[in-house]
Amino acid sequence: DYGMEKPQGSSVSFHYNPNVEYHHFGSSHPMKPWRLTLTKQLILAYGLEYTMELHEPRPATLDELAIFHDREYLSFLKNITPQNMESADNQAHILSFGFGGESNDCPVFDGLWNYVSLYSGASLHAADSLLNAQSNIAINWSGGLHHAKKNAASGFCYVNDIVLAIQHLLTQNQRVLYIDIDVHHGDGVEQAFESTDRVFTLSYHKFGFDKYNNPFFPGTGAITEMGPSDPANRGKGHTLNIPIEDGIDDEQYMWLFRTITGAVNEKYRPNAIVLQCGADSLGGDRLGKFNLNIKAHGYCVEFVKGFDKPLLLIGGGGYTPRNVARTWCHETAVCVGATLHNNLPTHLPYLQAFQGEENGGGVLYPDLHNTKRHENVNSVAKLNSIVRSAFENLRYIEG
Ligand code: ZLM
Ligand code: CA
Ligand code: ZN
Structure with missing residues (x-):
């Protein structure tokens, strides 16, 4: 017994194809699919596999991806390899489809098509399990790639599994609420559904400029961005x-999240909810700028679970792999209603990946706030004004 209590209430399904782990974006690229290996090992070490239904979904097919993406984009994605990308024909398209470029956010790597089909297949299968009422909470930690556009890769995302899953949920649900707690703005999902009232998109993210006046990626997501301004547009x-500034702490984030998400849920009354749980909003993340602890991030999952509606949980960003694994393991436990003890199981493979840290090596819940990487510049006045504006924005969906 590893300190777990019996699950209660909801039934949880876990959708994961382990072949997704073996893909590499390149040696120093921040996106590391092996963080999913760590996540899975932690979940197994705590015995959480006995509390959920486990599924190993097949890869999505080209036709399934074409429900959202352009076929020209998909056929490029399917055929491009590190070997053939230098050809004149491919070079003519590579930049317009969002690959390569100066930042190389979206590199061409071996097995790219396999990778995108696997994480998308898992999100579609998870949505399917909700549609068939096989579970009330369906989890896919390998998905959540919210920046992909219908005809372009962007910000480490090639295929937008979230859009595909929401489209699938819409076949039997009138309204779907999408919530995004990744530190980056969920621009791809927002854009895909900007002209429908059947999906409400809500993203919490860092928004602002660095000392060189470069925007934090992707640069969109101001409070004033509320969808099309044309009143005839649904x-x-x-x-x-x-939009949130650097260094937000647990109390501030949890307050913002419950105040605003609670109001959106009450006013919009969704039939199903998709929650993107990007773990780059944690303190100490390689790319993120917030100071959140694992339990504050998990509070968002707990809070949304409390709405008691079909819930699809998906991953997203997260660039300090040991903390990604800790967070998604904790959130899996939240879903099944289990409490996990802080000392990591000693038989955990990769235990050394969780040891030798400044704050709390060898534990599930290290103090991430005290890594103090980012000064908290979110004032009470600023947060109050964001909530006021958010409530004002919500008047459009009243009645
Ligand atoms: N340049 N390697 C979050 C997606 C964030 C774009 C464009 C100048 C990186 C980053 C890539 C190995 C999610 C930008 C122009 C260079 C910014 C971003 C490859 C390090 C590396 O070491 C790296 C050579 C790379 C990329 C850092 N990119 C950090 N931040 C963002 C994209 C995705 O978490 O939301 C969901 C999964 N891109 O800022 C430039 C604008 C820099
Ligand atoms: Ca976000
Ligand atoms: Zn992110």
């Missing part, structure tokens, strides 16, 4: 963005 007012 999507008007069905987008809500919560």
Whole structure:
């Protein structure tokens, strides 16, 4: 017994194809699919596999991806390899499809098509399990790639599994609420559904400029961005963005999250909810700028679980792999209603990946706030004004 209590209430399904782990974006690229190996090992070490239904979904097919993506983009994605990308024909398209470029956010790597089909297949299968009422909470930690556009890769994302899963949920649900707690703005999902009132998108993210006046990626998601302004457009007012500054702490984030998400849920009354749980909003993340602890991040999952609606949980960003694994293991436990003890199981493979840290090596819940990487510049006055604006923005969906 590893300190777990019996699960209660909801039934949870876990959708994961382990072949996704073996893909590499390149040696120093921040996106590391092996963080999913760590996550899985932690979940197994705590015995959480006995509390959920486990599924190993097949890869998505080209036709399934084409429900959202352009076929020209998909056929490029399917055929491009590190070997053939230098050809004149491919070079002519590579930049317009979002690959390569100066930042190389979206590199071409071996097995790219396999990788995107696997994480997308898992999100589609998870959505399917909710549609068939096989579970009330379906989890895919390998998905959540919210920046991909219908005809372009962007920000480490090639195929938008979230859009595909939401489209699938819409076949039997009138309204779907999308919530995004990744530190980056969920621009791809927002854009895909900007002209419909059947999806409400809500993203919490860092928004602002660095000392060179470069915007934090992707640069969109101001509080004023609420969807189309044309009153005839049904999507008007069905987008809500919560811009946050560096260093936000647990109390502030949890307050913002429950105040705003609670209001959106009450006013929009969704039939199903998709929650993107990007773990780059944690303190000590390689790319993120917030100071959140694992339990504050997990509070968002707990809070949304409390709405008691079909819930699809998906991963996303997260660039300090040991903390990604800790967070998604904790959030899996939240879903099944288990409490995990802080000392990591000693038989955990890769135990050394969780040891030798300044704050709390060898434990599930290290103090991430005290890594103090980012000064908290979120004032009470600023947060109050964000909530005021958010409530004002919500008037569009009243009645
Ligand atoms: N340049 N390697 C989050 C996606 C964040 C774009 C464009 C100048 C990186 C980053 C890539 C190995 C999610 C930008 C121009 C260079 C910014 C971003 C490859 C390090 C590396 O070491 C790296 C050579 C790379 C990329 C850092 N990119 C950090 N931040 C963002 C994209 C995705 O978490 O939301 C969901 C999964 N891109 O800022 C430039 C604008 C820098
Ligand atoms: Ca976000
Ligand atoms: Zn992110």
